[in-house]
Amino acid sequence: MLGACVVGAALPAFAWPGSLVRLAVLLVPLLLPLPGLLRGQRRTYAWATLCVTPYFIYGLTEVIANPAVRVPAGAILFASLAWFVTLVDYLRATRPPRSVDAQAGPGA
DSSP: OHHHHHHHHHTTTSOHHHHHHHHHHHHHHHHTTHHHHHHTOHHHHHHHHHHTHHHHHHHHHHHHHOGGGHHHHHHHHHHHHHHHHHHHHHHHHTOOOOOHHHHHOTTO
């Protein structure tokens, strides 16, 4: 969903030959964690939350500063927040159980 929003916002913004290069640069952070996400690796879910930051900042900046692209920027902002919440929700749902020793606390 976030990738589709980025494509929709980036393609009309730049001239045709340069738009493909810029689009590739914009989509790389979305593709980097994909193999680990598909395998369900918790560590990848944890660091993939950091990949959301540039999209969130871009969406927030454009929503505030550029009225011409408010709708696509709002979609990017919403999609980035949804992606972040989904990643954190997965991490909480798959949290390993705490051991008995860790629950007792220090000095027990």
